[in-house]
């Protein structure tokens with residue numbers, strides 16, 4: 001039996017490999033803005049993370065987005081993203 005391969009992405013927070021559907025995409029667009037991409041279709045460099053505040057907190061601590069986007073990501077941006085996913089969770 002051949003199993004269908006599910007493309008896995010690594011969460012920037014907990015570093016676990018998960019299916020795309022379990023993660024959300026965070027994108028850095030051409031203007032350099034970093035946003036939660038709920039459509040998964042926004043242009044720009046993307047990174048994946050669980051829809052979980054704890055993973056965002058971890059990413060903030062380890063500055064995972066700085067590495068993913070190869071730029072300096074201010075703490076405020078992490079806070080903004082955490083707020084955004086907070087609204088999604090509710």
Ligand SMILES: [Zn+2]
Pocket residue numbers: 011012013014015016049050052055
């Ligand atoms: Zn995670």
